[in-house]
Amino acid sequence: MTSKNKNWKEIAPAGVCSKSSKSFLTGDWKTYTPIRDVKKCVRCLTCVIFCPDGAINWVPDKKDIEFDMSYCKGCGICANECPTKAITMKLE
Amino acid sequence: MTTQEWKFTAKEIANKPDLFLPGHRACAGCVPATVLKLVMKATRGPTIVTEATGCMEVVSSIYPYTSWATPWLHTAFETAAANASGIEAALKIMKKKGRISQEHVDVIAIAGDGGTFDIGFQALSGAVERGHDFLFLLYDNEAYMNTGIQRSSGTPHGAATTTSPAGSSVPGKLEYKKPLADIMIAHNMEYVATASPYYWRDLITKVRKGLEVEGPAFLHVFAPCPRGWRSNPAKSIEYSKLAVETCVFPIWEAVNGNYKLSSPSKLLSLAPQKKKPVSDYLKGQGRFRHMFKPENKALLDEVQNITDKRWKQLLKKCNLS
Numbered sequence: 001m002t003s004k005n006k007n008w009k010e011i012a013p014a015g016v017c018s019k020s021s022k023s024f025l026t027g028d029w030k031t032y033t034p035i036r037d038v039k040k041c042v043r044c045l046t047c048v049i050f051c052p053d054g055a056i057n058w059v060p061d062k063k064d065i066e067f068d069m070s071y072c073k074g075c076g077i078c079a080n081e082c083p084t085k086a087i088t089m090k091l092e
Numbered sequence: 093m094t095t096q097e098w099k100f101t102a103k104e105i106a107n108k109p110d111l112f113l114p115g116h117r118a119c120a121g122c123v124p125a126t127v128l129k130l131v132m133k134a135t136r137g138p139t140i141v142t143e144a145t146g147c148m149e150v151v152s153s154i155y156p157y158t159s160w161a162t163p164w165l166h167t168a169f170e171t172a173a174a175n176a177s178g179i180e181a182a183l184k185i186m187k188k189k190g191r192i193s194q195e196h197v198d199v200i201a202i203a204g205d206g207g208t209f210d211i212g213f214q215a216l217s218g219a220v221e222r223g224h225d226f227l228f229l230l231y232d233n234e235a236y237m238n239t240g241i242q243r244s245s246g247t248p249h250g251a252a253t254t255t256s257p258a259g260s261s262v263p264g265k266l267e268y269k270k271p272l273a274d275i276m277i278a279h280n281m282e283y284v285a286t287a288s289p290y291y292w293r294d295l296i297t298k299v300r301k302g303l304e305v306e307g308p309a310f311l312h313v314f315a316p317c318p319r320g321w322r323s324n325p326a327k328s329i330e331y332s333k334l335a336v337e338t339c340v341f342p343i344w345e346a347v348n349g350n351y352k353l354s355s356p357s358k359l360l361s362l363a364p365q366k367k368k369p370v371s372d373y374l375k376g377q378g379r380f381r382h383m384f385k386p387e388n389k390a391l392l393d394e395v396q397n398i399t400d401k402r403w404k405q406l407l408k409k410c411n412l413s
Binding site: 015017019021025030046048058060068076081 | 105
């Protein structure tokens, strides 16, 4: 660039996504919230496998699953696929 | 192939760190997102992913956020396979010159049905012919969902989309679904398979097999889309099960052109009485709603006939009839 008068604005390099989407919380999209009946749950992890949003995690230390409501979009796949019907969807 | 020895439990899969991170902006109940999450759980080491334009590219990389915890490149709609060829060729020469330390880097190209069946097909065909070592993953949600549910050549017969609307004169899409996996086998590929996310063990095993093949591999994954299919988001995974049980989408793999049914479909070939009628799969989906009107009875019968015909052809290819 030969111009002496710099009349453009420096911006971050385009096209490189720099932030992890983990900081973008999609949990406020939902109208239904999954509620788990701990007694009925057999920890088969079917919900962990099928959750499209990675909102259900297996916590090895607790030997239990944990719902992360900051990502859950309330689709209800977990409730529909649960073999023991331990999850119900409740209107928020 | 060593996958036969790779046994895994649900816990091991759940423990493996996610490479497709939460916080992506897919619709609620999006099965392609589940598919990508499971596919990335099957990787065996350093992996580079390249993705053509499509739903999953858009939702996972809205600036400045990315849902990928692995090197990832976006490319134009038609060039997922061409981009993967370039990456693979670059890795080869960089390894030869000693510029990378990794022993092996896997390359996965991902595209939707529009980016594979229609727009990306010549790039895919060319990359396979050149024999690049990569896995092509097709997530098939049966229309161009990202741009507003236009029909693609992956859309099944009779489905209503915005460019093939069902009305009084035309009952949805008139053409039939392109048998793409069979077309890929005609390229003399070593590994071609179809998979459904409900049978997730089968899906993960097939991804690993595709990565282990030296040369191109093709995986066709069924991925229901509640937005475009106008169905209940909670039932998305159930539809991926029903599609296999009604033989609308049988799952199989072909190693060096030898077809072999995978166990859920094999079960149906051994016990045909367990095969469900297609109406079980079609009902509940808004895109097939018109088929259940009395005047469209013939269309429903036709879909059943095509499904039976294609299933019989597949059994013949597997030497099961």
